[in-house]
Amino acid sequence: MLADLTPLRTSPDYRRLWFGNTVSWIGQGMTSLAVSLQVYDITGSAFSVGLIGFCSFLPLVVFGLYGGAVADTLDRRRLGLVSATGSFVLSVVLVVVAVVGLERVWPLYVVVALQAACFAVNSPARSSMIARLLPAEQLPAANALSSMTSTTGTLVGPMLGGLVVGWWGYRAAYTVDAVTFTASLYAMWRLPPMLPEREEGAGPGRASVADGLRFLGTRPNLRMTFFTDLCAMVLAHPRALFPVVAVVWYGGDARTTGLLVAAPALGALLGGVFSGWLGRVRRHGLAVLLAVASWGAAVAVFGLTRQLWLGLLFLALAGCADTTSMVFRNTMLQAAVPDEMRGRLQGVFIVVVAGGPRLGDFVAGSVSDLASPVLAVTGGGIACVVAVALLGLRHRGFAGYDAKDPRP
Template identity: 75%
Template structure:
């Protein structure tokens, strides 16, 4: 039942890549909090803090697509190495500015935007290398380990970052982030060359974003991985309503809202920790449909409960279901896609993962204002279940997808 560590034991390259990503992700999460705290200290404006997200979102979406095309054109190891070095250098810039007492919001916004651009270029390159380092049967375990990295970093990083800033200041947090990137740089440095494997007749043709989108249009199983995720993240994503329901439903305050935000992350982490059985599942499409439907049901039930601990339990169940869905979606995307298309489809994956929750926040907030938080949350969860059911009826072959004979 516990997480399968086979990928870490069998591949030194993957082990270094995973450790480097885990350490650097923790540093990035620390920096993200430190930047938000510093912007608020300079401006005293929550709106200015909110702009940090905008300056991060736009480069992630724009460069996510083009980063995938670049990863399908050039050596992915070199691309990962250059962008990791760029992220390290940007953390050094923040640290130097903090040590020098140069506190300017425009500098923080600029660095955040450049960091997002580097991440959008780094992620498709790094993720598309994993199927070259591991056999197909180990991909679910590797993606489960990756989900643990993301979730634990998101949970632990801000807590550690808050302590570091509180005791030693912003410069310490930024300096620690710069140091942690050396782990990612070392992991990339030790990898072999990772040039994309071209399909017959492609030669050295430069990869095109449009070609990637055309390919996606002809591959219903891969396309369904994005559709199902959008059902959950757009229709049933109640995060924007947590501050309101913390007060209205549970009589709490900001701490209560923080507990609601943390509950899905705890469930997601537990889903990764107890992921040992993932490798025995071959019907990945069916697993995705069931887990996304489980997310919708858990969110719908959360909208009906008025007990805080019971509500957090169902949010944790939703987070666990999301981990299961993410692992099998990522595995299908890696296994059923030709190597010379993996970067571009990973770029689309970034856009969906980043953009979907933002659309979900907007939809949930709009529906709640027009009706009530209960209608927005419970109705959104039920809409997710219905939408997934309709997709399953439309593309019946998705539920029959077999990992032993992957078909895009």
């Protein structure tokens, strides 16, 4: 039942990459909180803090698509190294801004936007390399380990960031982030060259975003991985309502909101820790359908709870289901996609991951204002289950997807 550590044991390159990413994710989590706190200290405006998310969203979408195309053209190791170096330099810029005591928010916004652009270029290159470092049967385990990296960064990074800022100030938090980035740089530097594999006789050429989208349009199983994720993120994403829910349903305060935010991340982390069984599942499409439906069902029940411990439990179950879905969706994108297309499909993945939750926040907030939080949460969860069921009936071949014979 525990996480399968085989990829870490068998591949030194993957082991270094995983460790470097884990350490740097924690540092990035610290910086994310520190930037938010610094913007609020300078402006005293919650709106100004909210602009941080806007500054990162557009670069993620734009550079996610084009970064994936570049990853299908150039040496992915070199691309990952250059983009990781850019992120490291930007962390150093934040240290300099804090040291000189510049009381302006625009440098922080610019750095956040550039960091998002570097991440959007780095992520497709890094994700595309995993399938080259490991055999196909180890990909579910590798993706489960990657989920633990991101959730650990989401949970531990902000907590450490708050402590470091409180004790030693922003300069210390940014310095820790810059230092932790060296682990990711070292891991990327040690990788072998990794040019995209092409069909025999094909020239290097240029990878087009449009070609990647056309390829996706003719591969029903791959399209379903995105459609199912959008069902969860757009229809059943209650994050924007947590401040309201904490007060109205549970009679709590900001600390209660913090617990609600942490519960899905903790569930996702536990889903990664107890992911050993995922490698024995062959029907990945069916697993995705069940996992996304479980997310929607857990969110729907959460909307009916009025006891905090019970609400936290169902949010944690939703987070665990999300990890399961993510593992199999990522595995399908790695195993069923030709290497020359992996970067572009990973770029589309970034756009969905970046845009879906933000659209879900808008939908949940709108339904809550027009009707009620209960309808927004419980109705959204039920809508997610129904939408996934209809998708499964419409595309029956997806449920039959077999990891032993991956068909896109």
